[in-house]
Amino acid sequence: xxxxxxxxxxNNIVGVLDEDLLRAGADCALLVxxxxxxxxxxxxxxxLDVVALAALSAANFGATSExxxxxxxxxxxxxxxxxKNENIHFTKxxxxxxxxxxxxxxxxxxxxxxxxxxVTDQLIPILTGEQ
Amino acid sequence: MSxxxxxxxxxxxxxxxxxxxxxxxxxxxxxxxxxxxxxxxxKMVTIDTKGDRTLFxxxxxxxxxxxxxxxxxxxxxxxxxxxxxxxxxxxxxKGVDGVVFVADSLKVQxxxxxxxxxxxxxxxxxxxxxxxEIPLVLQYNKRDLGGSNIPILSVEEMEEDLNNxxxxxxxxxxxLKGDGVFETLREISKRTVKxxxxxxxxx
Ligand SMILES: Nc1nc2c(ncn2[C@@H]2O[C@H](COP(=O)(O)OP(=O)(O)OP(=O)(O)O)[C@@H](O)[C@H]2O)c(=O)[nH]1
Ligand SMILES: [Mg+2]
Numbered sequence: 001x002x003x004x005x006x007x008x009x010x011n012n013i014v015g016v017l018d019e020d021l022l023r024a025g026a027d028c029a030l031l032v033x034x035x036x037x038x039x040x041x042x043x044x045x046x047x048l049d050v051v052a053l054a055a056l057s058a059a060n061f062g063a064t065s066e067x068x069x070x071x072x073x074x075x076x077x078x079x080x081x082x083x084k085n086e087n088i089h090f091t092k093x094x095x096x097x098x099x100x101x102x103x104x105x106x107x108x109x110x111x112x113x114x115x116x117x118x119v120t121d122q123l124i125p126i127l128t129g130e131q
Numbered sequence: 132m133s134x135x136x137x138x139x140x141x142x143x144x145x146x147x148x149x150x151x152x153x154x155x156x157x158x159x160x161x162x163x164x165x166x167x168x169x170x171x172x173x174k175m176v177t178i179d180t181k182g183d184r185t186l187f188x189x190x191x192x193x194x195x196x197x198x199x200x201x202x203x204x205x206x207x208x209x210x211x212x213x214x215x216x217x218x219x220x221x222x223x224x225k226g227v228d229g230v231v232f233v234a235d236s237l238k239v240q241x242x243x244x245x246x247x248x249x250x251x252x253x254x255x256x257x258x259x260x261x262x263x264e265i266p267l268v269l270q271y272n273k274r275d276l277g278g279s280n281i282p283i284l285s286v287e288e289m290e291e292d293l294n295n296x297x298x299x300x301x302x303x304x305x306x307l308k309g310d311g312v313f314e315t316l317r318e319i320s321k322r323t324v325k326x327x328x329x330x331x332x333x334x
Binding site: 002003004005006007010011033034035036037038039049051052055056058059062063066096 | 135173176188226
């Protein structure tokens with residue numbers, strides 16, 4: 001069950017996040033696993049406690065999956081929280097990972113949705129070692 | 132689930148403090164937090180606390196230096212001990228690499244300790260983890276109450292109740308005063324990292 005990622009795999013993930021999310025205007029993109037480990041952080045999270053964000057996001061996602069089960073859903077594929085200036089978007093990546101995207105009010109949610117869907121498809125083979 | 136990042140030569144593992152309500156899990160983390168320098172520990176996150184009862188979890192990330200070439204990062208979590216929060220405990224237990232079971236030395240908590248250990252065994256089994264296989268350390272907490280007028284369990288009795296079959300390392304402690312806190316942490320870290328690297332080598 002342990003995850004080991006090579007330098008190449010990490011570089012590939014970094015490339016995907018930079019290319020699709022940061023270039024689209026996201027402030028920050030993080031990949032975490034569902035036990036709360038922080039796998040990759042991109043963007044400028046200067047004042048952001050990314051380790052705590054990873055742990056809390058994993059827990060939040062876990063709690064939300066339980067809610068999904070209660071209402072007869074398997075899981076929710078994404079979560080979105082809207083703030084005054086900053087928004088946060090969570091996407092499920094495969095069974096074991098979560099992609100977290102932070103973006104400001106000048107970036108549209110539609111664009112982020114489109115990009116995260118694309119990123120998710122690219123990340124799964126890297127994370128499962130099929131690339 | 133541990134995560135090994137070969138681009139940074141870093142391993143991240145998850146250690147969960149488990150045990151009956153009010154046993155001293157949060158107090159263990161608070162002690163570690165205040166005793167360690169900022170270079171070693173990150174920010175402690177305590178969410179959803181009602182009085183001093185944990186409702187979701189506490190979280191404390193530590194950077195424990197290097198073993199051979201590998202930087203060791205350990206994330207400490209506590210679960211809510213109260214019986215009714217089992218769904219939350221399962222959630223926090225997800226991907227666990229090592230467990231500290233904090234048992235309460237108060238005589239009145241004798242059964243609660245056993246129940247909580249059984250609950251741990253069951254919750255791990257649901258995730259296909261055998262309690263006999265995962266790194267596990269017991270802490271018999273609140274030993275400072277020995278000699279007060281509050282009846283406490285003898286260490287022999289706690290060993291008999293909790294560790295008879297498991298035969299795992301155990302420590303007496305007083306999380307409130309800090310006794311045994313680092314001994315417990317050191318042992319679980321050592322065992323967890325060893326198990327993770329064993330799995331890594333056998334890949
Ligand atoms: N005398 C004594 N009191 C302790 C010790 N450790 C914890 N306590 C006290 O016991 C109470 C409960 O401790 P917590 O650390 O909050 O217990 P917990 O296991 O996190 O409890 P839950 O969050 O409900 O699961 C607090 O009032 C602590 O101050 C100890 O070693 N000795
Ligand atoms: Mg607590």
